[in-house]
Amino acid sequence: MSDASVLNESLQEPVARAPVPAQLQAAPLPAATLSKILLGLLAASAVLALATVLVLWQKVSGMQEQLARQSADAMAQSLEARTLARQAQETVRDTAARLALNETRVAEVALQRSQLEELMQSLSRSRDENLVVDIEAAVRLALQQAEVTGNVQPLLAALKAGDLRIARAAQPRLAPLQRAMQRDIDRLQAGATAESGETLRKLDDLVRMVDGLPPLNAVATPGAGLNPWQAEPMPNDAPWWQRVLLMVRNEARSLLRVGRIDRPEAVLLSPDQTFFLRENLKLQLLNARLALLSRQFDTARNELATVSASLNRYFDPASRRVQAAATLLQQLQAQIKTSEPPRIDETLAALTTAAAGR
Numbered sequence: 001m002s003d004a005s006v007l008n009e010s011l012q013e014p015v016a017r018a019p020v021p022a023q024l025q026a027a028p029l030p031a032a033t034l035s036k037i038l039l040g041l042l043a044a045s046a047v048l049a050l051a052t053v054l055v056l057w058q059k060v061s062g063m064q065e066q067l068a069r070q071s072a073d074a075m076a077q078s079l080e081a082r083t084l085a086r087q088a089q090e091t092v093r094d095t096a097a098r099l100a101l102n103e104t105r106v107a108e109v110a111l112q113r114s115q116l117e118e119l120m121q122s123l124s125r126s127r128d129e130n131l132v133v134d135i136e137a138a139v140r141l142a143l144q145q146a147e148v149t150g151n152v153q154p155l156l157a158a159l160k161a162g163d164l165r166i167a168r169a170a171q172p173r174l175a176p177l178q179r180a181m182q183r184d185i186d187r188l189q190a191g192a193t194a195e196s197g198e199t200l201r202k203l204d205d206l207v208r209m210v211d212g213l214p215p216l217n218a219v220a221t222p223g224a225g226l227n228p229w230q231a232e233p234m235p236n237d238a239p240w241w242q243r244v245l246l247m248v249r250n251e252a253r254s255l256l257r258v259g260r261i262d263r264p265e266a267v268l269l270s271p272d273q274t275f276f277l278r279e280n281l282k283l284q285l286l287n288a289r290l291a292l293l294s295r296q297f298d299t300a301r302n303e304l305a306t307v308s309a310s311l312n313r314y315f316d317p318a319s320r321r322v323q324a325a326a327t328l329l330q331q332l333q334a335q336i337k338t339s340e341p342p343r344i345d346e347t348l349a350a351l352t353t354a355a356a357g358r
Contacts, residue, residue: 135162138161139347156185216314274314300336304332304333308326
């Protein structure tokens with residue numbers, strides 16, 4: 001229903017419901033007057049309806065303008081959103097392309113890094129292997145030389161040189177080899193210093209004691225305490241005949257000795273031969289000393305056995321000096337028997353492990 005029809009109905013109802021005065025009822029209005037009134041009412045209704053239509057038209061026009069503006073704004077925003085979306089897509093595509101490029105470059109860098117690490121490890125392993133091979137060759141050569149000559153100094157020099165090279169290389173993989181070499185160096189130094197030093201000192205003592213050893217052909221026997229052939233003292237208050245008897249007895253005892261000869265060759269030695277015997281013993285002891293320094297234990301044992309035989313044959317076994325020399329000589333022989341060739345088992349085992357790459 002339109003606004004004009006509603007307005008007409010509202011205008012017609014009061015006209016229909018208005019009370020008619022009695023005078024009018026009594027005298028009805030003419031038809032021309034009624035038609036004018038109706039035309040006026042219709043005209044008023046038309047004007048009101050027209051005004052209402054104009055008002056509504058203005059409102060609708062405003063609403064259309066507002067909708068047009070909102071639509072234009074929405075279109076502009078939509079275009080702007082599309083533009084932004086297009087830019088965002090382009091940005092995403094650029095970012096994706098850059099990301100792919102960066103990933104490719106990162107993959108290339110990672111591959112190059114892995115190849116470089118493999119190359120460095122290969123070079124490091126090659127250098128370590130060459131170092132281990134050089135050290136092993138030097139140590140085995142020095143070990144063979146020490147076994148042939150008996151001298152541990154070349155072996156010690158080779159072990160120290162290998163230890164220094166490993167320390168300069170600064171490779172943690174070779175740390176067990178370095179520790180094994182240090183233990184072998186300490187053991188060889190301790191054995192060479194302690195045993196050789198004590199043995200050489202005893203040999204020097206024996207060389208000094210040779211000149212004081214009494215031979216069997218000596219007139220005096222120091223080992224028996226007093227000399228049994230020494231002249232008895234002459235008492236001051238003895239009578240003359242007793243003095244003469246003691247004098248004759250002492251002269252007879254100085255001219256004649258009676259004893260058991262077990263070793264004739266020792267008693268028949270002349271003073272010159274005794275001197276050369278002592279010098280020969282000194283030379284044999286010096287040869288034994290030189291053999292010990294050269295780690296030639298068999299030669300040292302033979303020289304000491306010869307010295308021991310000469311000591312027992314030509315010198316007085318009852319003398320304290322001879323007994324002390326014999327005891328010292330036995331100690332030397334026992335020490336040389338317990339001497340062993342140099343061994344570096346820990347270093348050789350560590351070299352084998354390092355060469356195997358473990």
